[in-house]
Amino acid sequence: MLDVLNPLAVDPILTLTLECNSDTNPNKVDLGAGVYKNEAGHTPIMKAVDTAEKQWYQQETSKVYVGSAGAAGFNEAIMRLLLGSDHAAVLDRRVVGIQTPGGCGALSIAGHLIKRCYGSVQREGTVWVSAPTWANHIPLLSDCGLSLKEYRYYDGESHTLDFPAMMEDLSKSKANDIVLLHGCCHNPSGADLNQEQWQLIAELLNEKGVVPFVDIAYQGLGDGLDEDAWGLRYLAEHCPEVIIASSCSKNFGLYRERVGSVFVVAKDSQVAEINKGQLMNIARGIYSMPPHYGAALVDIILHDLQLREQWQEELTFMRERIAGLRTRFVQKLNAAGAASRFDYIEQEKGMFSFLGISMDQVRALKEQYSIYMVNSSRMNIAGLSDKNMDYVVQALMQTL
Numbered sequence: 001m002l003d004v005l006n007p008l009a010v011d012p013i014l015t016l017t018l019e020c021n022s023d024t025n026p027n028k029v030d031l032g033a034g035v036y037k038n039e040a041g042h043t044p045i046m047k048a049v050d051t052a053e054k055q056w057y058q059q060e061t062s063k064v065y066v067g068s069a070g071a072a073g074f075n076e077a078i079m080r081l082l083l084g085s086d087h088a089a090v091l092d093r094r095v096v097g098i099q100t101p102g103g104c105g106a107l108s109i110a111g112h113l114i115k116r117c118y119g120s121v122q123r124e125g126t127v128w129v130s131a132p133t134w135a136n137h138i139p140l141l142s143d144c145g146l147s148l149k150e151y152r153y154y155d156g157e158s159h160t161l162d163f164p165a166m167m168e169d170l171s172k173s174k175a176n177d178i179v180l181l182h183g184c185c186h187n188p189s190g191a192d193l194n195q196e197q198w199q200l201i202a203e204l205l206n207e208k209g210v211v212p213f214v215d216i217a218y219q220g221l222g223d224g225l226d227e228d229a230w231g232l233r234y235l236a237e238h239c240p241e242v243i244i245a246s247s248c249s250k251n252f253g254l255y256r257e258r259v260g261s262v263f264v265v266a267k268d269s270q271v272a273e274i275n276k277g278q279l280m281n282i283a284r285g286i287y288s289m290p291p292h293y294g295a296a297l298v299d300i301i302l303h304d305l306q307l308r309e310q311w312q313e314e315l316t317f318m319r320e321r322i323a324g325l326r327t328r329f330v331q332k333l334n335a336a337g338a339a340s341r342f343d344y345i346e347q348e349k350g351m352f353s354f355l356g357i358s359m360d361q362v363r364a365l366k367e368q369y370s371i372y373m374v375n376s377s378r379m380n381i382a383g384l385s386d387k388n389m390d391y392v393v394q395a396l397m398q399t400l
């Protein structure tokens with residue numbers, strides 16, 4: 001029976017990481033995988049996490065099951081981090097959520113919830129995703145049995161967010177459709193919606209009866225913890241229903257511990273409770289319960305004033321480091337004769353930007369200079385450092 005399956009290509013980002021790891025060139029630069037790196041090219045354990053780990057070893061007394069919703073303290077703290085403690089939807093008890101295995105787990109559980117809703121209303125809606133979007137959105141949501149359509153988002157020619165095109169495409173959405181939005185630090189483009197655009201989207205979705213689904217995997221790495229959640233908070237205030245997938249992989253550096261959460265903002269607290277039961281039931285049927293360890297660490301950090309402050313300082317340092325790299329990269333490119341071609345990179349947010357070069361040029365950078373990035377020319381800005389930046393600038397200018 002197992003011999004009926006066809007071989008599949010390995011995930012290109014994972015392949016790229018393996019290729020980079022086995023490259024012996026001492027000058028190699030990894031701008032591929034979406035993980036934060038420090039000046040030494042290392043993805044460190046945050047100090048606040050390290051302290052929380054030591055505390056946890058002291059206080060953990062049992063490995064007994066925690067349940068399908070995961071750690072209650074974690075869920076509550078993340079809800080408040082995302083929406084703010086005084087958000088109307090929180091005060092009205094219209095927000096429910098469960099801990100999930102990473103942001104991917106959250107997206108998948110949300111996808112299954114949407115599919116169940118379509119089953120109940122006997123109408124298959126469409127999930128609209130940005131073009132481009134994070135590559136894994138497509139299989140994650142399609143595998144829940146959902147039909148996806150793209151809305152135009154980023155114009156690769158002008159390197160700008162094409163908001164009129166986005167609105168034009170979304171105006172074709174229908175009641176009960178879902179629109180997946182990146183809460184901040186759009187992956188792969190780094191081009192984010194401004195406040196006015198979030199407001200116009202809320203208006204359009206309400207008019208159409210469409211539900212926003214916000215994936216927020218980089219809170220704190222764009223403009224700040226509150227600033228990065230502005231759009232999400234606005235939608236949760238002005239739209240009757242919102243679905244949220246969140247991740248602690250990047251902003252707590254807990255990648256391999258698989259820490260995420262899925263939330264539903266419902267019309268009223270009764271509907272919210274029903275949805276919580278559904279979320280738990282979906283989780284129970286797939287993996288039963290999320291891993292506890294990473295969420296326990298986040299729980300400790302967010303409930304300890306000193307540790308929380310330390311975590312925020314570390315996150316601020318990471319955010320400012322990325323912003324500084326953006327500025328210096330653009331300056332150096334211009335000094336090397338780029339004639340403002342890459343100036344947009346300075347304005348973009350979070351870890352990613354497109355270089356806007358061809359696949360052949362991406363390949364040339366890899367083969368001739370051991371500089372690794374994905375074929376679309378999305379680069380992880382955090383992979384730059386003051387040590388490797390001149391090398392990357394020279395290689396890029398010669399490749400152009």
Ligand SMILES: Cc1ncc(COP(=O)(O)O)c(C=O)c1O
Nearest residue numbers: 034102103104134187217247249
């Ligand atoms: C846009 C986006 N959403 C969600 C995730 C999920 O991250 P994880 O499952 O590692 O928490 C990522 C990770 O790269 C991402 O870029």
